[in-house]
Amino acid sequence: MAEQVIDEAIAQYSNLVYRLAFSYTGKKSDADDLFQEVFLRYIRKKPMFESEEHARAWFIRVTINCGKRFHTSTWRRKTVPLDDEIVFEMRDEMDLYHELIRLPAKYRAVIHLFYYENLKVEQISQIVRRKPSTVRAQLTRARKMLKERLEGEFSC
Amino acid sequence: MLGKTYQKMMEQVTPSEELLYRTKRRIEHQKPKRTMKRLILVVVTICICISISLTVLAANGMLFNIAPQLAQFMQPIELSSESEGITMNVVSAMNDDETAIVYLTLQDVEADRIDKTVDLYNYSIRGYSAFTHEVVHYDEQTKTATIRLLANGGEKLNGKKVTLKLSSFLSKKKTYEDVPLSIDLKNLEDVQTIPLDLNNIPGGGGEGFEALLAKQTMPVLKPSHQSPDFVAISGVGYVDGLLHIQTDWADSVDNHGFITLTDANGKEIQSYANLYFGLDQNGNTTYGRRYVEHLFQIPKENLPNVKAKGTFVENQNYTEGNWQVTFKIQAVNSSAILKKNVQIEGQQIDEVKITPMGISLSSVVDMDGLEISAILKDGKQISYTHSISIDRKQKILPELPIDISQIQEIRIGKSRINLQ
Numbered sequence: 001m002a003e004q005v006i007d008e009a010i011a012q013y014s015n016l017v018y019r020l021a022f023s024y025t026g027k028k029s030d031a032d033d034l035f036q037e038v039f040l041r042y043i044r045k046k047p048m049f050e051s052e053e054h055a056r057a058w059f060i061r062v063t064i065n066c067g068k069r070f071h072t073s074t075w076r077r078k079t080v081p082l083d084d085e086i087v088f089e090m091r092d093e094m095d096l097y098h099e100l101i102r103l104p105a106k107y108r109a110v111i112h113l114f115y116y117e118n119l120k121v122e123q124i125s126q127i128v129r130r131k132p133s134t135v136r137a138q139l140t141r142a143r144k145m146l147k148e149r150l151e152g153e154f155s156c
Numbered sequence: 157m158l159g160k161t162y163q164k165m166m167e168q169v170t171p172s173e174e175l176l177y178r179t180k181r182r183i184e185h186q187k188p189k190r191t192m193k194r195l196i197l198v199v200v201t202i203c204i205c206i207s208i209s210l211t212v213l214a215a216n217g218m219l220f221n222i223a224p225q226l227a228q229f230m231q232p233i234e235l236s237s238e239s240e241g242i243t244m245n246v247v248s249a250m251n252d253d254e255t256a257i258v259y260l261t262l263q264d265v266e267a268d269r270i271d272k273t274v275d276l277y278n279y280s281i282r283g284y285s286a287f288t289h290e291v292v293h294y295d296e297q298t299k300t301a302t303i304r305l306l307a308n309g310g311e312k313l314n315g316k317k318v319t320l321k322l323s324s325f326l327s328k329k330k331t332y333e334d335v336p337l338s339i340d341l342k343n344l345e346d347v348q349t350i351p352l353d354l355n356n357i358p359g360g361g362g363e364g365f366e367a368l369l370a371k372q373t374m375p376v377l378k379p380s381h382q383s384p385d386f387v388a389i390s391g392v393g394y395v396d397g398l399l400h401i402q403t404d405w406a407d408s409v410d411n412h413g414f415i416t417l418t419d420a421n422g423k424e425i426q427s428y429a430n431l432y433f434g435l436d437q438n439g440n441t442t443y444g445r446r447y448v449e450h451l452f453q454i455p456k457e458n459l460p461n462v463k464a465k466g467t468f469v470e471n472q473n474y475t476e477g478n479w480q481v482t483f484k485i486q487a488v489n490s491s492a493i494l495k496k497n498v499q500i501e502g503q504q505i506d507e508v509k510i511t512p513m514g515i516s517l518s519s520v521v522d523m524d525g526l527e528i529s530a531i532l533k534d535g536k537q538i539s540y541t542h543s544i545s546i547d548r549k550q551k552i553l554p555e556l557p558i559d560i561s562q563i564q565e566i567r568i569g570k571s572r573i574n575l576q
Contacts, residue, residue, distance in 0.1 A: 006183055007359035010176060011366045018171040035171055036179045043183050068522045086169060087423065093165040096158075106522070115159040116166050146158065 009042060013059045016117075020060060023112035024067040026101035028086060037066045060117070061127050064109055099149045107142040110135055170426060173414035174467070176361040181410070226250075229512055229557045230259075231488045239477035241266030244322055246481045247302070252492070252511040253314050254551055255544075256284065256307045256485055259292075260320070263300040269473050273329035274301045277409070277474070279322040281307045308544050308551065314487050321480040326410055328472035337415070337464040339392050339401065344459065347393030347400075349375035352433055352441045352449075362429035364451065376449045377402045379435060386470050387413060390447065394459070398428065399452040401464060407446070413468035415450045420461045428453040487511075491560055493575055500571045501526065508573065510560055514553035515540065521550060526569035528552055532562045 017038050022031040041062055049055035088094045100108055109128065113119045121139070125132040230248040237244050247259045258281070264270040272294035281287070284307035293302040310318075351373050360368075368374060377391030377400050390404035401415050417425040427450045434444015454462065495508040500521050507518040515528075528540040542553040566573040 007180070008366075008369075010179065011361060011369070014171050014176060014361070015363055018175075019166050019169050022169045023166070032171075032175050032178075035175060036182055039179050040182060068520065088165050088168055089423075090161075090164070092161055093168075096161055096165060111162070112166070115162040143158065 006039075006043065010039060013055070016056065017059055017063050019116065020063045020109070020112055021067065022086075023100070023108050023116070024064065024105050026105075026108070034063065034067055038063050041066065056117075057127055060113065064128055067105065067109070095150060096146070099146055102149070103142055103145060107138050107145075110138045111142050114139055170363050173361060173427060173430065177412050177414070180359070180361075226556065228559065229489050231486055233258075233481075233483045235481045235483055237479040237481050238265075239479050240475060242269065242475065242477060242479070244479040244481065246320055246483055249483070249485060250513065250557060251310075251314060251485050251487050252490070252513045252516075253312050254308060254310050254516065254549075255513050255553065256281065256310060256313070256318070257513075258305045258307065258320060259302060260305060261300050261302050262325070263298060268299065269327055269475050270299050270301050271327050272301060274303070274325055274327040275329060275471075276303065276305075276322060277324040277326050279320070279325075281305075282319045282321070283313050283316075284308060284310045284318075306542075306553075313485055314490065316485060317482055318485050319480055319482045323478065324409075324474065324476040326471040326474055330470045330472065332413075332466075332468045332470070334465050334467060337389060337401075337466055339389065339464050341392075341399075341462060341464065342460040344392065344394050347391065347395065348378040349393070349395055350378045350439070350441055352376045352431065354431070356443050358432050358443060358445055360429060360431040362427050362451070364429035364453070365431075368429050368431070368451075376400065376431065376433065376441065376447075378439070379404055379447055386411060387468050394456050397453075399454050399459065401450045401452070403448045403450065403466075405446055405448065408471065409474040410471045411469065413466055415464055415466045417452055417454065417462045417464050419458070425452060425454060425462065427451055489557075489559070493560055495573060498571075498573060500573075501569050510563070510566065510573075510575065512557035512560055514542075514551050515566065517550040517552075519549070521568070523550075523552070523568070528568050529566075530554070530558055530563045531565040531567060532558075533564050534562070 014035075018031060018035050021034040021038070022028065025031050025034060038059065042059075047055075047058055049058065086097070088097055100111070103111070106128075110124060113124045113127065114121070119127070121132050121135050125135045128135065130138075229250045231250060232248050233246040234248075235246050241264065243261075243263045243265060245261045245263070247261055249256055249258045251257070262270050262274060272291055274291060276289055279287070287305060287307050289303050289305040291301050292304045294300070295302075305320075352375070353373055354369050354371060375395050377393050377395070379390040379402060384404050384406050386406055388404045389401065391400065391402035393400050399417075403413065403415070405411055414430075415427060419425060429451045431449045431451070432445045432447070433449070434442045434446050436442040489512050491512065493510045495510070496506065498505045498508045500508075500517070503519075503521055505517050505519055505521065507516075509516040523543055528543075530538045530540070532538065538554055538558055540552045540554045544551050544553070560575070563575050565575060
């Protein structure tokens with residue numbers, strides 16, 4: 001795979017992958033590891049994309065798959081400083097972040113794909129390979145949990 | 157409301173420059189190398205040199221001091237390869253069908269190129285696909301680094317010959333963290349710029365990189381004359397709504413760094429994009445990596461309130477050579493327990509294989525947040541700390557191998573696998 005193609009893929013999809021990885025793991029250091037794993041997989045698999053939409057779906061699905069299988073190595077942890085907190089600008093963002101990381105990872109992924117990537121339930125269900133009814137139920141449960149914990153701060 | 161807040165929150169989450177750099181470097185390791193001239197493989201069967209044997213013995217002793225239980229799992233290899241005055245010894249290994257841990261030493265018998273920061277750059281073990289390594293010991297007197305290398309993705313390699321090949325390594329690494337840059341951002345003078353053809357650069361990064369590429373060309377600062385030993389700031393200026401800070405790097409394999417700004421509240425501002433380029437003899441931009449243009453999206457009026465700092469990594473040595481050792485990979489302890497149709501966290505797994513090196517699952521389980529441990533007969537609990545999945549199979553590894561005859565139970569989340 002040409003270096004230029006790799007550089008372009010990283011430039012184009014780095015935010016997509018990193019934000020999903022961060023939403024899935026809730027930690028910067030874990031998101032860093034997951035991010036690298038996704039792009040290493042991209043090099044190994046050398047996928048050919050039919051469209052931009054296809055490419056985005058591939059990166060999203062691989063990030064989620066890698067996230068499911070991912071546990072950080074203690075070897076790496078020994079050498080990487082654990083500066084895991086991201087300081088968000090606004091208090092409501094910090095509150096939301098702290099409540100999100102208490103949710104199960106699979107809920108966080110669904111929240112991210114729905115609210116950030118603006119995907120429909122059917123699209124999410126295809127990517128995460130769960131039934132639309134399961135995705136819908138997970139979204140409802142996640143919103144309910146957030147609403148309760150944030151004491152009505154958000155109308156979801 | 158939730159959606160808006162979530163979007164605003166996530167916009168602030170971006171991969172760091174350092175992460176992008178590290179990722180690209182790891183990718184370079186994975187890419188197939190150019191075909192080389194056919195080499196005559198030399199399999200060194202017996203260590204010839206007494207001093208090397210002593211090193212090997214010392215390394216073995218050191219390993220067993222670190223973790224006495226290793227002795228019952230380690231297969232002594234004691235084969236070496238010498239190139240460029242540096243000896244690579246494969247001291248010992250342990251393995252099962254998919255995974256190998258190899259302890260090797262690097263000793264410089266001619267100069268001083270091995271230290272505790274040694275970092276294998278271009279290396280492989282034929283038959284395996286994923287690697288990680290760390291220096292576990294450095295002996296100042298003999299200038300010998302002992303490295304633990306974990307290789308995954310082997311397929312039924314137990315009892316077969318594998319080749320560990322090392323072509324280059326870095327050493328004498330120095331990291332300069334958060335170095336304040338003596339740049340006066342309050343009084344930026346007008347700067348000279350030169351056009352950069354964005355179709356002729358080796359790469360770049362950052363959130364705005366893709367948007368910049370679409371411009372085809374853009375102005376970058378005309379580098380001031382520099383001959384840096386390592387790195388220098390070769391230009392600072394405000395051009396077309398972007399703050400440009402340019403670094404000039406001496407020719408090297410892996411020296412790198414990134415620059416961040418800090419506002420009055422201590423909040424860090426990451427660069428919007430960075431671009432690599434070179435300069436030809438006429439002072440025009442050309443394909444290359446000597447210069448890095450760091451670009452920041454910051455209003456000019458805010459510049460008096462920010463400070464710039466940099467983190468720079470210098471590898472003072474890059475050593476190339478041809479070290480390779482072929483050895484038979486044979487598990488000392490090949491005990492295994494096979495369990496069929498096991499329920500783990502509500503998921504049925506057709507086959508679970510437990511070996512001293514770890515637990516292999518025939519399919520992948522969502523292990524997110526699950527505690528995984530072995531409960532020994534004496535009540536001791538040992539955690540599994542690594543999880544790797546390749547080709548829809550999953551392997552969970554402890555930090556050190558476990559004598560499986562002593563395991564009473566495996567715990568994965570709420571699931572229990574009784575081994576008695």
